[in-house]
Amino acid sequence: MHTDLVAALDIGGTKIAGALVDGHGRILLRAQRATPAREPGDTVMDAVADVLTELAASPLWRGVRAVGIGSAGPVDASTGSVSPVNIPGWRAYPLVERVRAATGGLPVELIGDGVAITAAEHWQGAARGHDNxxxxVVSTGVGGGLVLGGRLHPGPTGNAGHIGHISVDLDGDPCPCGSRGCVERIASGPNIARRALEGGWRPGPDGDTSAAAVAAAARDGHPVAVASFERAARALAAGIAATATLVEIDIAVIGGGVGKAGDVLFTPLRAALAEYATLSFVQRLTVAPALMGTDAGLVGAAAAALTTTPPQPNARAAGV
Known part of the structure; x- marks a missing residue:
């Protein structure tokens, strides 16, 4: 029997993914349900319970010692509650308590999805071997997480490293968070596309107005598309440089849909970073694309559970 297994949940507005993950980061079993995001909170929890029930039907479940949850935020790990922007039925929803009850009292570790992806990249991905x-995650929003002194640093509520809401433009556009000129307001996929459209870029015959379509146009040299990505890159560089100056990180890893744009993003980002990260102790800062892909949330949730619970298997029969 595996004795270093954990159950992992990756909860977002579109899907609830679950897995059994071993101590080497290998996914041994998967389960998934669509998120009924517009339904009442307990209906969403029913979908979470369905994922757990499917995992618990496996004989492997007897080796599970804890549950790790990476959830869309805001999360509050200090109270075990979540209030994801894109799941309106969950407001201060007691997710940890409900998952603990659904799994017969297993320990449950809750972190935000940005922190989960950080845990995955540090354990198995592009930040492996880096202590700081x-x-x-640069996608529909911009999230993030920190590793400091070789350890994940989620902060008291599980939201530390949320770089998307650092202000990098004092007189910039109002952000839905209530601040102004946030990294997310400039560098997220929808905002890259919005700025390109406002600047006169037009989609092709397929009508695709996504950031991926803007990236394709930028690769083809469309000046407005190039400018929109350069603006996003400068915002990201300013946020990364501020973070590096504050806590002395030596690598910034960028994932998410916008991170897949490749050189269209990374070339101007590295150039802008040289302008913003100027002090001697941040000049060697490197930027790299994420490596973990779509499993990052699950692997990171598992990492959080593995590092916070002692290695002792539960002896309960399968079933939740």
Missing amino acids: ALCM
Whole structure:
């Protein structure tokens, strides 16, 4: 029997993914449900319970010692509650308590999805071997997490490293968070596309107005598309440099849909970083694309559970 297994949950507005993960980061079993994001909170929890029930039907479940959850945020690990922006039925929802009850009292570790992806990249991905790292998800929003002194640093509520809401433009556009000129307001996929459209870029015959379509146009040399990605790159560089100056990270890892744009993003980002990260102790800061892909949330949730619970298998029969 595996004695270093944990159950992992990756909860977002589109899907609830679950897995059994071993101590080497290998996913041994998967389960998934669509998130009923517009339904009442307990209906969403029913989908989470369905994922757990499917995992618990496996004989492997007897070796599971804890559950790790990476959830869309905001999360509050200090109270075990979540209030994801894209799941309106969950507001201060007691997710840890409900998952603990659904699994017969297993220990449960809750972190935000940005912190989960950071844990995965540090354990198995682009930040492996780095003791001080910032890992970012640049997608519909911009999230992130920190590794400091070789350990994940989620902070008291599980939100430390949330770089998307550092202000990098004092007189910039109002952000939905209530601040102004945030990294997310400039560098997220929808905002890259919005700025390109406002600047006169137009989609092709397929009508695709996503950031991926803007990236394709930028690769083809469309000046407005190039400018929109350069603006996003400068915002990211300013946020990364501020973080590095504050806590002395030596690598910034960028994942998410926008991170897949490749040189269209990374070339201007590295150039801008040289302008912003100027002090001697941040000049060797490197930037790298994420490596973990779509499993990052699950692997990172598992990492959090493995590092916070002692290695002792539960002896309960399968079933939740």
